[in-house]
Amino acid sequence: MAAWRAWPRIFAHVDMDAFFVSVELLRRPELRGQPVIVATGTDATARGVVMAASYEARRFGVHSALPLAVAHRRCPRAVLLPRNLELYRRASAQVMEVLRRFSDRIEVAGLDEAYLDLSGSPTPKARARQLKRDVRAATGLICSVGLAPNKLLAKIASDLEKPDGLCLLEPDGMLEAVGDRPATLIPGVGERTAERLAGLGIRTVADLAAAEDPALQRALGPRLGHALRERARGHDERPVVTGRERKSESRETTFQADVTDAATLRGTLDELVDSVCRGLAAGARSGRTVTLKIRLRPFRTHTRSKTIDEPTRDPERVRAIARELLAAFELDAPVRLLGVGVSSLAADAQRLGSAPVQGALAIEA
DNA sequence: TCTGGGGTCCTAGGACCC
DNA sequence: TCTGGGGTCCTAGGACCC
Numbered sequence: 001m002a003a004w005r006a007w008p009r010i011f012a013h014v015d016m017d018a019f020f021v022s023v024e025l026l027r028r029p030e031l032r033g034q035p036v037i038v039a040t041g042t043d044a045t046a047r048g049v050v051m052a053a054s055y056e057a058r059r060f061g062v063h064s065a066l067p068l069a070v071a072h073r074r075c076p077r078a079v080l081l082p083r084n085l086e087l088y089r090r091a092s093a094q095v096m097e098v099l100r101r102f103s104d105r106i107e108v109a110g111l112d113e114a115y116l117d118l119s120g121s122p123t124p125k126a127r128a129r130q131l132k133r134d135v136r137a138a139t140g141l142i143c144s145v146g147l148a149p150n151k152l153l154a155k156i157a158s159d160l161e162k163p164d165g166l167c168l169l170e171p172d173g174m175l176e177a178v179g180d181r182p183a184t185l186i187p188g189v190g191e192r193t194a195e196r197l198a199g200l201g202i203r204t205v206a207d208l209a210a211a212e213d214p215a216l217q218r219a220l221g222p223r224l225g226h227a228l229r230e231r232a233r234g235h236d237e238r239p240v241v242t243g244r245e246r247k248s249e250s251r252e253t254t255f256q257a258d259v260t261d262a263a264t265l266r267g268t269l270d271e272l273v274d275s276v277c278r279g280l281a282a283g284a285r286s287g288r289t290v291t292l293k294i295r296l297r298p299f300r301t302h303t304r305s306k307t308i309d310e311p312t313r314d315p316e317r318v319r320a321i322a323r324e325l326l327a328a329f330e331l332d333a334p335v336r337l338l339g340v341g342v343s344s345l346a347a348d349a350q351r352l353g354s355a356p357v358q359g360a361l362a363i364e365a
Numbered sequence: 366t367c368t369g370g371g372g373t374c375c376t377a378g379g380a381c382c383c
Numbered sequence: 384t385c386t387g388g389g390g391t392c393c394t395a396g397g398a399c400c401c
Contacts, residue, residue: 040369049369051401064401067367083369110372110401190399223375224398244373252370289393299368303395339370 003170004147009119011240012128013146013154014099014135017163019112020052022141023091024081035078037062037071042080044072047256051083055163091139098138102131107240113158115151117240128166152236155187171234179206186231188224196220208232245345246283250291251275252339258297259335265326272340273322277315284348286311290318292325293339296332304329311346318342 004010016022020038025031035057040048048068060075071078092111099106105117118124128145135143144165146157156178157169169177183189183197185205196219202208209232216225230236251272259265269292280286291305304325312318322340 047367047369049367051369065368068369070366070368073366085370112401188399192398221376246372247374248372250371254369291394301396305394307393337369341372 004124004149004168007149009117009149010121010124011148011151011154012102012116012118012124012131013148013151013158014114014116014131015144015146015155015158015162016095016112017142017144018052018054019091019141020083020088021054021081023088024084025054026091026140028081031079035060035062035075036081037075037078038081038083039068039071040083041068042082044068044080047254053078091141094139095135095141095143098134099131101134102127105240105242107242107244115154115240118147125166125168132164132166150234150236151238151240152187152231153234156185174234175206175209179209180204183208183232186228188228188231193220193224193228205232246285247345248341248343249276249279249283249285249287249345250293250339250341251279252293252337254295254337255335259338260331265335265338266323268338269322269326269340270319272338273319274315276340276342277313277318280313280342280345285345286313286348287342287346288312288344289342290321290325291339291341291343292322292329293337293341294326294329294331294335295337297334297336299336300333301337302329307344311344313342 021036024036024038033056036054037050037057038052039050046068050062050064050066050068050071052064053062057075057078062071062075062078088111096108096114099114099116103116103118107115109115118127121127124147128147132143132145135141142164144158144162146154146159147168148154148157149171153169153171153174157167158165160167160169160177178185181204182194183202183205184194186208189197197203197208200211200215200219202211208229211229213226213229216229219225220228253268253272288309288311289305289307291303293301293303295301306321306325308321
């Protein structure tokens with residue numbers, strides 16, 4: 001009898017393979033088999049990063065988040081495609097629609113991945129195979145699926161047999177499967193944390209699993225230190241969270257050349273504010289905190305924020321606050337990036353007649 | 366080697382209130 | 384005159400994820 005039959009819960013992590021590139025290839029089939037890079041722009045010498053790389057391009061050491069200039073050096077003949085987020089959003093919605101047929105307990109964790117709670121299914125592996133077939137039939141896209149008794153192991157498992165993988169991972173099998181991989185394999189261990197761990201002589205997942213709790217807690221803080229060791233041991237109690245509410249909305253832009261001109265900054269700021277407010281309106285939300293983000297040369301990032309008493313998404317109001325924050329900021333170097341965000345969001349309580357808000361109605365009653 | 370854009374969560378200090 | 388303890392809110396920065 002398969003061990004998974006004894007698991008109290010069964011989670012699937014569905015991860016689309018080279019998602020942005022694969023979506024592009026649906027309409028550019030002639031590019032199949034070639035190194036393809038989806039990036040922030042098409043000028044390989046301009047500022048930007050790789051958003052996705054085909055498996056052919058990955059063989060040259062090109063991967064997402066890599067600076068475009070470096071990617072171009074590593075693989076000069078790669079076809080560079082500009083990102084088309086609207087296209088990827090539509091494809092993602094199609095994929096998620098298929099996934100919902102397999103469980104209503106689904107957590108969308110990005111455009112290209114989701115967790116499904118399949119607890120209670122007598123044949124989870126067969127369900128996963130069917131899911132892969134259905135996604136492919138509906139969208140033409142390939143995904144990898146990890147099956148495990150918790151979200152963490154499911155996520156690790158989905159990556160083990162990419163592309164087009166289907167992998168089942170038990171807690172007992174974790175160290176055998178990934179024990180000698182770098183600790184950064186564990187979600188939550190990024191570059192900075194990996195450096196701190198290396199200071200303790202911890203480099204692999206197995207090292208982290210075997211580490212002393214007090215030492216970890218001194219290096220990383222009590223919460224993170226304990227949590228990461230638990231993860232390295234395959235322990236994870238997080239449930240699938242459905243229907244998350246957005247907590248902030250922001251826009252930012254990196255200038256192709258650093259900016260010192262005040263009028264350019266103000267003009268850009270106004271566009272960012274308008275876009276954020278349109279986004280808030282589309283989601284019927286308003287917010288109380290306006291945050292200005294500034295990145296100065298060479299790469300120093302700062303934020304300034306102001307919180308008001310009443311939620312707003314009035315562009316005039318948000319613009320006035322953003323301009324005030326910008327005016328008060330001491331610019332001692334050229335500006336590389338400018339951003340605007342609104343947080344402390346609340347659902348609109350307006351238009352009660354046509355679009356009732358539950359909480360508000362309860363008060364009315 | 367040069368580092369996008371959209372998010373989430375955590376920490377830490379200070380203000381303020383009871 | 385010296386000085387509690389807890390709670391919430393706000394701000395700024397940092398780390399991380401996709």
